[in-house]
Amino acid sequence: MYFAVISIFPEMFATIRDFGITGRAITQEQVTIECLNPRDYTTDNYRRIDERPYGGGPGMVMMAEPLSKAIDDARLRASQHGCRMDAAHCPVIYMSPQGQTLSENSVVSMADYDGMIILCGRYEGIDERLLAQYVDMEVSLGDYVLTGGELPAMVLMDSVIRRLPDIMGDDKSAEQDSFVDGLLDCPHYTKPHEFAGMAVPEVLLSGHHANIAEWRFSQQVERTQTRRPDLWQAFSPSVQQAKWLKALAKATKK
Numbered sequence: 560m561y562f563a564v565i566s567i568f569p570e571m572f573a574t575i576r577d578f579g580i581t582g583r584a585i586t587q588e589q590v591t592i593e594c595l596n597p598r599d600y601t602t603d604n605y606r607r608i609d610e611r612p613y614g615g616g617p618g619m620v621m622m623a624e625p626l627s628k629a630i631d632d633a634r635l636r637a638s639q640h641g642c643r644m645d646a647a648h649c650p651v652i653y654m655s656p657q658g659q660t661l662s663e664n665s666v667v668s669m670a671d672y673d674g675m676i677i678l679c680g681r682y683e684g685i686d687e688r689l690l691a692q693y694v695d696m697e698v699s700l701g702d703y704v705l706t707g708g709e710l711p712a713m714v715l716m717d718s719v720i721r722r723l724p725d726i727m728g729d730d731k732s733a734e735q736d737s738f739v740d741g742l743l744d745c746p747h748y749t750k751p752h753e754f755a756g757m758a759v760p761e762v763l764l765s766g767h768h769a770n771i772a773e774w775r776f777s778q779q780v781e782r783t784q785t786r787r788p789d790l791w792q793a794f795s796p797s798v799q800q801a802k803w804l805k806a807l808a809k810a811t812k813k
């Protein structure tokens with residue numbers, strides 16, 4: 560999958576390029592991440608990419624021209640990487656507080672793209688005419704004020720990359736992810752057997768895989784019901800999970 564990120568701070572993207580599963584996806588050439596700096600597409604001596612806002616007010620606004628040239632170049636590069644250049648296969652995505660909030664469901668569908676061109680805002684934002692001319696979709700990480708769109712862009716890329724086929728390798732944790740079925744995760748334990756006077760729940764040491772799976776599911780249910788009733792409302796159990804839920808309901812009735 561091909562990612563072009565347009566940002567005035569391209570060095571920030573070393574965070575996903577040089578580490579972990581995302582870094583490995585790049586060395587294994589399953590993913591390409593190219594960072595384009597709008598400053599490289601300016602024509603004036605000051606390499607200006609921002610200006611005072613029309614209508615006055617505080618701060619600066621990112622100018623349309625350098626961004627439009629960077630996006631045109633990104634499109635060319637995406638097509639050279641085999642991307643079909645239309646909104647359904649390689650959208651221009653603006654990370655924006657005005658966007659649709661990112662969810663695992665939207666991440667799953669975005670993993671099917673050939674690629675994506677991701678625009679990161681700074682200052683007060685981007686000239687609206689650039690957005691109108693180029694942006695296919697606006698995506699938001701959530702409702703908090705940030706200094707830029709780069710961290711949201713990295714979260715988007717991280718969440719999409721881990722869902723690409725054969726990225727997670729044989730540990731297949733993508734399938735086992737509780738969140739794939741919309742529940743919070745169960746507690747996890749590893750060595751040593753005792754820590755701070757606390758041992759490990761006996762069932763996890765039993766080697767009884769059916770009991771362990773049921774215990775983990777019961778923990779997911781309990782945590783989701785108490786911490787995220789909204790997720791619990793939306794949860795639809797698999798056949799196996801429905802059986803466990805029945806057994807849990809019976810056990811609590813006693």
Ligand SMILES: CC(C)(C)c1cccc(C(=O)NCC2(NC(=O)c3cccc4nocc34)CCCC2)c1
Pocket residue numbers: 654655656680681682683684685698699700701702703704705706707708711712
């Ligand atoms: C959400 C709410 C609190 C109501 C609000 C209202 C108005 C402005 C801002 C705000 O943060 N503006 C600053 C910028 N923010 C983001 O880029 C950004 C912020 C949050 C999630 C994101 N997901 O992607 C990009 C995101 C925009 C230009 C430079 C940074 C936030």
